[in-house]
Amino acid sequence: MPNKPLVQVDHLTRYYSQTCAVDDVSFNLARGEVLGFLGPNGAGKSTTMQMITGNLAPSAGQISIDGMDLLDQPKRAKQAIGYLPEQPPVYRELTVDEYLQYCARLNRIPRGRIAAAVATAKERCGLGDVARRLIGNLSKGYQQRAGIAQAIIHNPAVVILDEPTVGLDPIQIREIRSLISELGKEHGIILSTHILPEVQATCNRVQIIHHGGLVFSDSTAGMAHRHATTSLIAVFNNAPNTERLSQINGVERVEPLDDGRFRIHYSDTDPAEALAQQAGSQQWRLCELTPERRTLEQIFIELTCSESPVREDAA
Amino acid sequence: MILTIAARELRSLFLSPLAWSILAVTLFILAYLFLSQIEAYVTLQPRLAALEGAPGVADIVVAPLLADAAVVLLLVTPLVTMRVLSEERRNGTISLLFSAPLSMTEIVVGKYLGVVAFFLILLGLLALMPLSLLAGTALDLGKLAAGLLGLALVVSAFAAIGVYMSALTEQPTVAAVTTFGLLLLLWIIDWAGNKQMEESNALAELSMLRHYEPLLKGLFNSADVAYYLLVILLFIGFSIRRLDATRLQP
Numbered sequence: 001m002p003n004k005p006l007v008q009v010d011h012l013t014r015y016y017s018q019t020c021a022v023d024d025v026s027f028n029l030a031r032g033e034v035l036g037f038l039g040p041n042g043a044g045k046s047t048t049m050q051m052i053t054g055n056l057a058p059s060a061g062q063i064s065i066d067g068m069d070l071l072d073q074p075k076r077a078k079q080a081i082g083y084l085p086e087q088p089p090v091y092r093e094l095t096v097d098e099y100l101q102y103c104a105r106l107n108r109i110p111r112g113r114i115a116a117a118v119a120t121a122k123e124r125c126g127l128g129d130v131a132r133r134l135i136g137n138l139s140k141g142y143q144q145r146a147g148i149a150q151a152i153i154h155n156p157a158v159v160i161l162d163e164p165t166v167g168l169d170p171i172q173i174r175e176i177r178s179l180i181s182e183l184g185k186e187h188g189i190i191l192s193t194h195i196l197p198e199v200q201a202t203c204n205r206v207q208i209i210h211h212g213g214l215v216f217s218d219s220t221a222g223m224a225h226r227h228a229t230t231s232l233i234a235v236f237n238n239a240p241n242t243e244r245l246s247q248i249n250g251v252e253r254v255e256p257l258d259d260g261r262f263r264i265h266y267s268d269t270d271p272a273e274a275l276a277q278q279a280g281s282q283q284w285r286l287c288e289l290t291p292e293r294r295t296l297e298q299i300f301i302e303l304t305c306s307e308s309p310v311r312e313d314a315a
Numbered sequence: 316m317i318l319t320i321a322a323r324e325l326r327s328l329f330l331s332p333l334a335w336s337i338l339a340v341t342l343f344i345l346a347y348l349f350l351s352q353i354e355a356y357v358t359l360q361p362r363l364a365a366l367e368g369a370p371g372v373a374d375i376v377v378a379p380l381l382a383d384a385a386v387v388l389l390l391v392t393p394l395v396t397m398r399v400l401s402e403e404r405r406n407g408t409i410s411l412l413f414s415a416p417l418s419m420t421e422i423v424v425g426k427y428l429g430v431v432a433f434f435l436i437l438l439g440l441l442a443l444m445p446l447s448l449l450a451g452t453a454l455d456l457g458k459l460a461a462g463l464l465g466l467a468l469v470v471s472a473f474a475a476i477g478v479y480m481s482a483l484t485e486q487p488t489v490a491a492v493t494t495f496g497l498l499l500l501l502w503i504i505d506w507a508g509n510k511q512m513e514e515s516n517a518l519a520e521l522s523m524l525r526h527y528e529p530l531l532k533g534l535f536n537s538a539d540v541a542y543y544l545l546v547i548l549l550f551i552g553f554s555i556r557r558l559d560a561t562r563l564q565p
Contacts, residue, residue, distance in 0.1 A: 016564075053414040057562045075416040082414075089411035093330045105319045106415040150411065 004067055006031050006080075006158050006188035007052065012061035014047055014212075021047045023212035024061075029158065034184040036203030036220075037192040040304050044212040045192040046086055049162050052190070053083040066157050079108065082156040086163055088147025092136030096127050096146055099135055100153060107154035121149040124179060126172075140167035148176065152183065159183055160190045165198060177202050196297050206296065210304045223296065232264045232272055233257075235288035236279065244282075248274050263292070316417060317425040324399065324429025334433060337391055342440055348383050349444045352376040373455035373462075377445045378531045381462040384441060385527060388434070388470050389498050395433060396477025397491035399426050400558065405485045413562070423554045427478050434470045438463065458533035465530030468543035469523060473498055475550035482557040498523075 005028035014022040022044040029035050039045045050056040052063055054070055054077075063070040065077040091099055100118045109117050122128055125145040130138055135146055144167055151159055164180070165173045180202050183189055193199060199206055200220060208216035234245075239260040246254050250269035256262055264271065272289060279286035328334040356375045363369040400423075403409040412422050442463055448454050480494040481487070505522035519525050523546075526539040 050410075053410070055410045055413045055562065056564075075418065078414060079416040083410065085407055085410045087407040089406075089408040091327070091408060093327060102319070102323055103411065103415075106316075106412070106417065108316070108416055 005029060006033075006066055007190070008062075008064045009048075009052065010062040012048065012051060012063065013059050014044075014051060014056065015059045020212050022051070022058075022209075025209070025212075025214050026061075027207060027214065027217065029188045029190060031157070031188050032185060033205055034180060034189045034191060034203045036199035036206045037190060037209065038194065038196070038199060038206060038300060039192075039209040040194070043209045043304075045209055046162055048209065049083070049160055049190065049192060050085075053081055053160055054078055055083075055085070079154070080157040082151035082154065082159045084147045084151040084159075084161045084164055086166075088143050089150070090135045090143055090146050093134065095132055095134055096122070096138075096149075097131045099146060100149055103150045103153050109154055117153050117155070121153040124152065125149040126175060141169060141172050144168055145172070145176075148179070156187065158188045158190070162192050163194075164191065165193070165195065173198075196295075196300060200296055208300060208303055215303045216299065223299075230265060230267070231292045232266070232270075232275070233288070233290045233292055234262050234264055234275060234279075234286065236260045236262075237285035237287055238283060240282065240284050245275075248278060250274065317421050317428065320412075320417075320422060320425025321428035321432060324426050325432045328395070328429070328433050333394065337394060338437060338440070341387055341391055341437060344387055345380065345384055345441055346444060349376070349380050352379055371455055372448055372452055373445075373458040373533075376448065377454075377459055377462060380445065381466050381531055382527075384466055385469050385524075386502075388437075388466075388473060389502060390495070392434075392470065392473040392477050392498065393480075393491040393494035396430055396474055396481055396494060397487040398481065399430060399478055400481040400554070401485050401487045401490045404561070405487075409561075419555045419559050423478065423482070423551060423558060427474060427551060427554075430474045430478065431471050434474060435467065438467055438470070441466075455533070461533045461535055462531050464535075465527050465539075468530075468540065469527050472523065472543045472546040472550075475547040475554075476501075479550040479554045479557065482554045 007029035009028070010026050012022055012025045013020070025044075025048060027035075037045050037048070047056065051058045052065075052070075054074060066080040068077040068080070070077045091102075094102070097118065100121055101114060104114045104117050122131055125148050127142070127145055127149055130142055135143060138146070144164070148161065148164060151161065161180070165176050168176060177198065180189060180191065184202070184204075191199075191203060203220055205219045206216070206223065207214060237260065239262075242254045242256055242262070245251060245262060245264065248271050250266045250271035251264055252267050253265040254262055255265065264275070272291070276286060276289060278284070353376055356372060359375065400409070403412070442459075445454065445459055476497055477490070477494045480497065481490040483493070484490050501521065501523045503522070503524070505516075505519035505525055520542075526542045529536050529539055
């Protein structure tokens with residue numbers, strides 16, 4: 001069943017008394033996909049994740065994991081999930097080894113394979129050096145890693161990580177990101193975060209949730225394409241006049257900025273090459289030429305800062 | 316799976332100093348009571364020897380010891396059960412259990428059995444005191460067994476109530492206070508009835524003490540045993556429902 005989605009979420013809704021935390025959210029996750037879940041604080045990211053992992057019951061809607069409904073076959077569906085909540089669910093009084101062994105048993109790994117599963121999880125999360133130490137005495141970063149190890153110990157089809165890189169140092173963050181990319185090859189991963197570069201670095205699909213509703217959904221590749229460069233910033237030490245620039249092939253409009261800087265808008269053909277050539281022959285002394293990208297950050301701010309969110313069609 | 320959770324619960328108890336101090340203090344107090352009962356027996360012995368069908372060691376030493384033990388355990392149980400579920404919820408570790416392929420029943424029963432195992436260890440150590448009398452005298456083992464069974468049932472019922480109270484709140488201390496209150500109420504609930512009429516009434520039927528006394532006398536009454544089993548099943552059932560409801564929280 002290669003085309004069957006690993007996670008299928010249909011019209012998921014969740015109320016906290018009168019407040020609607022998640023409002024009619026639907027999405028799919030395919031094998032080999034890393035889905036980045038973005039949103040400002042209180043947008044409903046964690047609530048959605050808690051519902052997918054069975055920690056919260058949805059007010060309405062359906063969730064199926066690997067083809068199994070979470071309500072009808074909770075045990076089999078949960079066996080296919082590894083979940084790291086916001087706060088790593090670690091027991092401070094256990095050592096890393098004891099903790100992982102317990103998690104392995106909870107996830108019904110056969111007795112004979114527990115040692116191997118624990119060893120693999122430790123190795124993947126870089127916990128080898130602290131295996132015999134009490135989790136309570138470890139730094140936040142190591143506790144976080146123990147939490148991640150717990151989520152992947154039973155080799156689940158779906159790994160759900162709620163802000164996995166919080167509290168880690170830059171080197172650990174890089175390690176965890178590469179771990180996520182590696183896991184993403186065989187598993188489906190849902191990752192919630194508010195660190196935007198993290199999404200661009202690790203995810204191949206992005207979803208932005210705001211006020212409980214899904215406002216944006218696109219693949220990172222598609223995003224680069226759809227929101228491709230349409231303007232360049234050029235800086236000259238010996239600036240030509242605006243008209244000369246507008247005559248260059250492809251240029252639509254030139255907007256002079258201060259200090260010899262120009263914003264050059266174009267539509268179809270990228271004038272960068274022609275511009276550089278002209279600048280060389282005409283002694284404009286071009287010293288900077290940057291394509292202006294509509295970054296994820298801009299999209300994020302546009303979508304989440306508006307008072308009344310405009311729904312974009314989920315692609 | 317239930318046993319995995321139970322084993323971890325028991326292990327966790329012994330990893331904290333709480334379990335050790337509870338064992339030490341409880342056994343110290345019970346040993347003191349035991350010795351004072353023996354003292355009383357020794358002073359009574361000359362007069363007992365003259366009596367036909369006089370009460371034996373089991374009646375004068377063992378029964379009061381086990382009766383006192385139930386009261387001591389009433390004070391101690393809330394301290395052991397208070398953190399069973401509330402701390403997991405407070406620390407967020409409960410989501411480890413919720414997202415693992417486990418049913419609520421497995422989680423609650425596992426936790427409960429872990430606590431009961433702790434009390435059985437305590438009871439085993441306590442049983443050594445009367446058994447040590449075998450070295451010097453004859454002992455009515457039947458009475459002792461009935462008494463220990465009664466105490467095991469009492470403390471299992473205490474633990475079930477404690478687990479339920481722990482499922483109700485995220486604050487361990489609140490769980491301890493409410494457990495203690497409910498246990499004490501169930502212990503003394505028949506006092507209200509006593510003043511009006513001597514016969515047993517509905518309130519007396521609810522009293523934990525009333526169902527414990529016959530077992531201490533060596534009287535195994537299936538109604539008494541059924542009472543404790545019902546209390547255990549009821550509160551375990553409540554706990555499962557309650558834990559399930561935390562996922563539905565409004």
